[in-house]
Amino acid sequence: MNYEKILQENWLNNKIFTIQMGNFAKYLKPVLEKRLKDKEILGDKYEPPLDIIEYHLNDPEYGTKVITDDYLNEICEFLFFIMVVSIHTTSQHFTSALYDFAGRPELWDDIYEEQVRIDKECNGELSSQHINKMVKLDSFVRESLRTYDSVFNPVPHRCLESYTFKNGMTIPKGRIVQTYLMDIHYNTTAYGPEPRSFLPYYGLENKFLASRTDKNYFIFGSGRHACPGRFFAVNEIKIGMHKLILNYHIKTPSGKIEKKIHSGPLASPPVAGLIFENRKK
């Protein structure tokens, strides 16, 4: 399948986007109208659902009392954006972590043993305490995220004040900048002489969780606007891997580490396929 062609033909001229948004709006309109009606009828007795639609409806800047087409368009774009940044990112990184695992047989037993122990402890019903105990898996996931290999963080930032670095270079106020990840994720001071090599237990040995932002680990950005979904995303990836590793031997067809796909500065998981063999119970 020629992904680049599909992207050019469909995504870039917005055909897929327009169809998705149309379907989405059709589904969302009655939901929004019902909410507004309930609010009006129930007044103080209205118990707002704790979700992002309610947040948007109550936001003084965006809220509304009538669902016009313009409003529908705006909220669809907003929700679509949230879905892309949360679901797409997590599924890409989950897939990538599976490939990282499948290509490294030397790690299989160690990580599997941890999952079996935790599975026995919780009797198959994971709680957040059990997820926190997956320390080897967490460290593995951190390393998979660190070595994802995108050149920069896709989220752009605007420089609010002019800033001059020690070397005299100035970023003027208002300039849009992207974070260059290569110097951060592959720096030799933090990650040793071969920073591009996969260090599965770096996080474990240095007490860095996969969800913890750090000056040497920028996959979730940093500071006030660091990804708020990172705890959820890391847990999702860990739960998914835990269940799959418990049930299957996961391999690459070549038996080797598969290469990622690079589209310009952005990386995506390999597309070689994965083999899932049932583990004998």
Ligand code: HEM
């Ligand atoms: C592995 C999965 C994910 C990755 C790699 C990721 C990465 C990022 C990055 C790099 C940023 C920009 C941070 C910055 O500006 O410094 C960001 C922002 C954000 N992420 Fe995530 N994200 C992931 C999953 C999620 C999930 C699951 C959610 C929601 C449930 C989410 C919600 C958000 C939101 C709302 C922002 C904007 C935060 C703000 O500007 O204040 N993300 N994410």
